[in-house]
Amino acid sequence: MSGTGVSGAADGRPVAAEARHDAFVTTSRRGLNHDLPPMRLYHKAKKFGTWDPRAIDLRQDKEDWKLLNDAQKDALLRLVSLFAAGEESVTLDLLPLIMVIAREGRLEEEMFLTTFLWEEAKHTEFMRRFLDEVAGVSGEDLHHYHTPSYKKIFYEELPQAMNRLLDDPSPAAQAEASVTYNLIVEGVLAETGYYAFYRTLQRQGVMPGFVQGIRNFQRDESRHLAYGVFLLQRLVAADDSIWNVIDRRLNHLLPYALGVTHEIYASYGGEHPFEVDQQEFIDYAIKQFSLRAQRIEQARGKSLAEVYRLAADQVEEAAPDGDEPAGAAGQPGEAVPPVEPRPAEGTGPSSTGGGGAAA
Ligand SMILES: [Fe+2]
Numbered sequence: 001m002s003g004t005g006v007s008g009a010a011d012g013r014p015v016a017a018e019a020r021h022d023a024f025v026t027t028s029r030r031g032l033n034h035d036l037p038p039m040r041l042y043h044k045a046k047k048f049g050t051w052d053p054r055a056i057d058l059r060q061d062k063e064d065w066k067l068l069n070d071a072q073k074d075a076l077l078r079l080v081s082l083f084a085a086g087e088e089s090v091t092l093d094l095l096p097l098i099m100v101i102a103r104e105g106r107l108e109e110e111m112f113l114t115t116f117l118w119e120e121a122k123h124t125e126f127m128r129r130f131l132d133e134v135a136g137v138s139g140e141d142l143h144h145y146h147t148p149s150y151k152k153i154f155y156e157e158l159p160q161a162m163n164r165l166l167d168d169p170s171p172a173a174q175a176e177a178s179v180t181y182n183l184i185v186e187g188v189l190a191e192t193g194y195y196a197f198y199r200t201l202q203r204q205g206v207m208p209g210f211v212q213g214i215r216n217f218q219r220d221e222s223r224h225l226a227y228g229v230f231l232l233q234r235l236v237a238a239d240d241s242i243w244n245v246i247d248r249r250l251n252h253l254l255p256y257a258l259g260v261t262h263e264i265y266a267s268y269g270g271e272h273p274f275e276v277d278q279q280e281f282i283d284y285a286i287k288q289f290s291l292r293a294q295r296i297e298q299a300r301g302k303s304l305a306e307v308y309r310l311a312a313d314q315v316e317e318a319a320p321d322g323d324e325p326a327g328a329a330g331q332p333g334e335a336v337p338p339v340e341p342r343p344a345e346g347t348g349p350s351s352t353g354g355g356g357a358a359a
């Protein structure tokens with residue numbers, strides 16, 4: 001690999017002793033491209049992702065917890081224990097993808113991914129805070145809430161797909177990792193979970209601090225998902241055979257993702273303590289999932305410039321302007337200064353050097 005990525009071994013994986021940079025984006029004519037969809041997400045993350053999990057007031061939540069009946073406490077504890085371990089897992093397992101993107105010299109994408117990892121760490125912190133301070137279960141083991149489908153995804157499929165990238169950074173391996181991480185875990189599972197929290201807690205007017213936190217999570221996750229869809233679009237546009245990889249991976253994982261909901265309901269004999277219909281969750285999950293799969297399929301046969309145009313809408317949908325997070329840890333950032341529009345084609349990471357990784 002040449003250009004701004006790390007060069008080294010012939011298969012693209014740098015050997016430490018041979019690793020070197022041949023050029024840098026920031027000191028080349030190209031400079032940073034603020035129009036790239038991931039860079040626009042990066043600017044949004046600086047503005048909307050700067051909330052502090054410790055700044056959210058959970059005092060009312062503690063009072064509300066005491067008024068739940070045992071079945072409701074169990075259902076909420078189950079859902080939070082799935083989320084806590086899920087956030088921990090995505091925090092632990094993201095690094096191999098960041099490493100691949102960095103080695104390909106995609107500076108703007110890596111800059112966004114630094115915000116991505118920090119946000120997952122904050123989600124992990126907030127979920128544990130709920131368990132310690134609201135549910136008061138410090139010192140208890142909650143692994144018994146993790147059912148077979150959940151374990152299949154978070155104990156096996158996600159860490160395996162992500163860590164495979166350390167040995168195999170190929171576009172097919174990247175696509176499998178992103179489908180698992182972004183489309184299934186963040187798309188189907190996390191979004192259905194947010195929906196469950198809103199549907200049960202917000203409608204009943206309880207747990208206001210926790211609901212605020214979930215709203216912040218959802219705003220952060222909308223950027224993560226927008227990046228995942230962009231990454232898959234970029235990979236599909238560069239090589240149409242990647243679509244089959246994505247399709248196969250989705251079909252492999254979707255039954256387990258839907259299985260998580262089935263197993264939650266099965267734990268309560270088909271009746272959920274918060275009286276929410278199981279089918280409503282499944283319909284919601286499938287609708288969200290289908291929308292993203294369609295967007296990725298739209299990238300087939302498209303140029304990189306067309307992928308950027310497709311991704312622009314996804315970026316706009318992620319955290320609309322004027323929507324500040326609860327628990328913001330400082331003043332909202334300044335508006336992003338206008339930048340000169342750049343031609344989309346040829347502005348990929350390798351444009352400062354010959355060849356390289358740009359799709
Ligand atoms: Fe998260």
Ligand SMILES: [Fe+2]
Nearest residue numbers: 120186221224
């Ligand atoms: Fe995420």
